Amino acid sequence: MKYYDSQAVVLSNEWVNDEYKHMVVFVGSEAATVEPGQFFNLMCPSTDKATPFFRRPMSTYFANSATGQIEFLYKVVGIGTEGLSTLQAQQTFKMLGPLGHGFNLKPTDKHILVLGRGVGLATLAPLAEYAASKNVRVTAILSAKDKERLMSQHRFADAKAAIIEVIDSDRSSAIDHVDALIRDVHHQQPIDAFFTCGSKRIGKLLQQLALELGIRGEVALEQNMACGIGMCHACVIAIKDQAQTQLVSKKVCKDGPVFDIREIVYE
Template sequence: MTTITTDPQTASGDAPAARVIPLCSAAQSACATPLSIAENPCFVRSNDWVNAEYKHLVLSAPALALTARSGQFFHLACPASNDDTPYLRRPMSLYCVAPENQRIEFLYKVQGAGTRGLAQLAAGDTLDALGPLGKGFTLPDTTAGGHVLLLARGVGLATLAPLAHAAIAAGARVTAVLSARSPALMMSADYLRDAGANVIIVTDDEQTSDVVQVESLIRRVHAQQPITYASTCGSNRLLSMLQRVASQLGIPGEVALEQHMGCGIGACYACVRPFRKHAGSDELSYRRVCWDGPVFDLQETTSW
């Protein structure tokens, strides 16, 4: 790790300047091109409930934070709430980045000490967001004119939303299959429709979300227009099914993983998990989700 510098963005109304932290990848022996992250002091614009379990956090962010790509995340310094004082930061996948509006957004479920602290934030408060972190999605060269499938469950809907924008901007058709326990807990459907995606909703309450039915749905979608890239997040059952279907149909893809983390920058090795050395291999390797991911090749990822 090298010296800390300062992001020059200090215009009135913007988030305060960030503390930039250049990092060296292990593959960069001389650190000629460091990976830059920052402690980004962000202003809260809004922090509203979208349903009984999830909140939508909108922040004004410094310049470096606005370089985040789909699939990357930020490590948030969550404030204390009541008797809860989170010791570690919490990883949060990016829901939206809008450089033209100096804005980043997160969609999160309120369920633990960290997210209960986030839920207390109000407009005008400041939040420290370390990032952007991790390896994001990599759309194939054939994206233009292709057909991208997004398959998400629960909070995974947030992670895949920026990918839909990137794919559509690259000239692809996007089909988003969104799964939730009930229609009341469904998120991002209108957001994705407005972006130009074809949205298909399945829920437990309507008995349309079991893996067999979702597999049949994906095969019908593929028959109508071949899927050229597939991505998923939020469900082990859907991951296992999509791996099998994508392998049979010859569809490349990626998965975004959720994992408990300590540092978020690869130093503590708290987020290590097993992966296949390559697609179809019985040999395993061990990788850090925060540093080598959180986005990984679909066929190299093991179920949990």
């Protein structure tokens, strides 16, 4: 896969709530040709407090090769993302990508279920839109701490997804409730594949359901990274091989970040 070290121009970088920012950048049409689930490694600016040495990985929230624009939805959690949050329109920074392998839809897929939490929704929104463009029905379960932190509903609505919102504050996001919801959706129209990002708890549930119900599943993993291109081994994890009998080492940046959910080792 070809990637570019682009000089991105910031077009906007606004808060969407008290934790997340939405940034739109221009990188040109070649770098903005991105598959759902791929990511960029962003050089984050220094702040008064610190200089982030390594780049930080971010999924593409939206990419348009015609306009050359890319959007990110990111949570401000530490020195790198604090640096990103200071960027103003017209400032520039380097970003490397698109990187990694994205999600896989099969031509036979008729109905998929995407289940994301928090910033995982940023990773799944482009997949929902891509599936809709292929006339695949999408059911989207969106999970968050509370109503205020549920994001991106409009993106899933534009993809004509059947949206189910679950939140911690009324316990609708409890794992047994989500389990029952998924079984009900599958009963109404069989699900061909699950896709998830953003929560180990949800990943573990989907892995169990994938094995029990014989449904294909993929998860986009978040892992600390450095180079983002398979050189430094910072992102190596152990996953199960296809026969599920042995553990093998994989680089999340290069072999992923999207993996078959049955291969993941959840503690």
